[in-house]
Amino acid sequence: MSFLKNKVERIDQYLSDHPRIKFVLPQALLFAFLILIVGYFSFNASTNLEARGIDTGFSFLNKKASFDIQFSLIEFDSSMTYGRAYLVGLLNTILVSVIGILFATILGFIFGILRLSSNPLASGLATSYIEFFRNISLLLQIFFWYFTVLRFLPQTENSIVLFDSIYANIKGVYFPKFVWTNLSFLIYGLIFTFVSIYFFNIYARKLRENTGKILPQFLISLGILIILPTLVVFIFGVGVEFSHPKLEIKMGIANYIGGSSIIPEFLALAFALSIYTSTFIAENVRAGILGIDKGQKEAAASIGLTNAQVLRLVVIPQALRIIIPPTTNQYLNLTKNSSLAAAIAYPDIVLVFAGTALMQTGRAIEIVTITMLTYLTLSISISIFMNWYNKKVSLTER
């Protein structure tokens, strides 16, 4: 034992006498190890694929997919390519993530603020909501909404009807489709409106800073927002018609034809994702509000701000600074968690591409790689956007 200890000590001594070696050696070893692993895996992969007669490469993306997708934002049928199927899956993933993020944020803020309420009933409700939903596996919650709650919806013949135009039944929610004429003019008009509001606000701020003159910014912006699009609608003849879903019974099977529809898989996934993520956002919101010093509110009140102004000008801007970074992480998690869609067959990128397309083509390596890279890109773009926003609201210390 002591012999071994002696040896170790001598090596230690040698290394600390030669810092250059101590710097290079571990790195060289790690590098060599990585090269070895990558080489080993690629060698195995190429021999395996050769033995199975699978050709590699991404040419399959241009081949005919010959499967159908139940729900897509862009046109798709079985005569289109795998590349197009990938796009359909990607758009479905983005759709459910955006909706999920929107509702998770709203729910998160409501329950986060409720939890701080002095009313024990309100804070108790918020606490139990948070503790209950965050401690249960998300997949279970998705199954629960899909297989239990949504199964209580009625059959197609006796759908629930809302506002005479929205029909909910076990096959999904059907609502009128907007049929636009001259839609492109309206879009250009809206873009022009937002750009002019943006520049108007810059101008108003400059004016205030330079001359002290205060323009009613909010009212003028609202005016631009109402007047410009209305003008565009009348001048260019933008029109909208609704194509209502109609009940059709074919061979004894009732179905709604026409209009737009949301499939129950989407509803279940969106519910589960928003509720699950909202519990984490609620905790962030609570931490953010608690993180503001009482002195801030008192100081703001003492210089004569009203309660609403204290909240709007002092509390919220500072709380947001604490809330945003961890909430960004939750948005990323939600986007990644939307991949659980595959479990209830919502056609997101995992189900369409890593599921169906992989089964049909057998190109495991290419498809899994593309799928992972897609998520990496989504994650990185969300974090870049949120970093930018965070920098915008963060404290500029002078």
Place this chain on the structure above:
Amino acid sequence: MNKTLNYIREKFFSSPIDAFLTISISYLIYLTIPPLLDWMFISATFSGESKKECVSGGACWVFVKIWFNRFLYGMYPNDEVWRVNLPFGILVVSIIVYRFLNEKYKKYLFLFLIIPFPILSLMLFSGGFLGLMPVETREWGGLFLTLVISIFAIIFCFPLGVLLAMGRRSNLPVVRYFSVGFIEFWRGVPLITVLFMAGVMFPLLLPAGTNMDKLVRVIIAITLFEAAYMAEVVRGGLQAVGRGQYDASKAIGMGYWKSHIFIILPQALKLVIPGIANTFIALFKDTPLVFVVGLLEILGMVNLAKTNPAWLGMATEGYVFVALVYWIFCFAMSRYSLSIEEKLKTTN
């Protein structure tokens, strides 16, 4: 009397908004809780052998009762179930005993629990020696599989996470870039795609003819995935340890490893106990995703049972049961971490 009235007015009706909240929440509770209790307990059916006995309109707990062994052990042979119970029993007893031991024995018990004990348990689970019937991993399932996956992944992902966190702060560029790349990659992709990789892509990367067990592949995948999250948690702790601690340990002649093991890490890890516990809880909650590769843990078993023709329409009962199990485990873990945090809190 006046005092209570005042208290109620102050707490529940202090402003119009407050009054509105109180009234609407009370109404919500009135709407949901009585029917829920009625469904769960009062008109529920507890005894019986088949779905036919469930006519009361309440929950049919017969379903959970009949399938209970399947939910706990998956397809593990009924006569061999003691081989699962024994190690888990020992584990529970050791965790309880652990709290009452003195420091010296604690160390030995801890080492026993993390090194020989898991290996011995695995041998007992799979059998094939001393006349024990071999049980293949594809027969493992239910809560048993959930616990096997999460315990092994936790044991492996913790040291890996610590190493990655140290690597990310290392001043050797290759080590640092590798750690950053590794962490950011696994954090950027969803677990389900990682499991897809373990299921369909990984076998292609091994030499033809080698057949790595599915369960082993899954545990490796979950370990790598969670290690990245663990690394970020630990990094937070490392950053919070004061610069002076590093300098001081260097000044008394400690090398990189020595100073980290004896000075830096104990302080850093203590700071991030809640984060570590949250990572473990997340890992536990993620285990149902192994359905992707065809392993059936507790949620998977319920999904299998509810499609059994004799038990159609029992989804709700099954999901409520699984939710309860998950909730108990996660809640217990978070409370346990709070108690450790409380105990290690030093006033400095």
